[in-house]
Amino acid sequence: MSLYRDTGVVLRVQKLGEADRIITLITQKHGKVRAVAKGVRRTTSRLGARVEPFAHVDVQFYTGRTLDVITQVHTLDAFGAGLVHDYQRYTAACAVLETADRMSAEEGEPVLRLYLLVAGALRALADGHRDASLVLDAFLLRAMAFAGWSPAITECARCGDPGPHRAFSVPAGGSVCPRCKPPGSASPAHESLTLMNALATGGWDTAERATDAARRETSGLVAALLQWHLERQLRSLPLVERRPFDPRPPTPPADPD
């Protein structure tokens, strides 16, 4: 039996049979891990309460044949307790988990940066010192940067002209100059792009001075960028060539002559 330990955040919990659950975690060292927690649906299970969504945990696993099995859980932060009584914080935290789940598609691939962003965002949402919507947008922008999807905020996304520019195009990847501007580009307020830049770079003083209008506009642009990238990522899947498997004919034995 091979044992390993890691620290992670519980992203998702699914039922498995009568008493078990499949727990999906984003971990520090092993990327996204799906593992079985046995017997956790019994009311007497102490493990069950520790592996709920939003929980930040230290876990011991053993390597199973199909899924790994959780053998011990130690709670580091029960972020759920600070989230469940505030609808805005709760929904923002759900968006953090769902985004992290979709961005860490390859199980076992290390995603340390994304794990740190998830834990940081949940901590900020649970402690309530910052506006939940700003915390979520800052997380989404940094998660997009992790995925290589950072929008161009001041320079032109197409030609690199330093800007700032008036037009913004989600499919083009952010701000666009008058020459590169595709049809249907938005024209966000300068203040909204200033806010987006502050959120992407951790400029909280600037971000917290932003008006409600700028916050709404920035949230809309960030959501549209994320949606566009996630859909494009998944749209490539149907394009994968699916041919009937054609096994090679067996190699004839070498001629003894």
Ligand SMILES: [Zn+2]
């Ligand atoms: Zn340009």
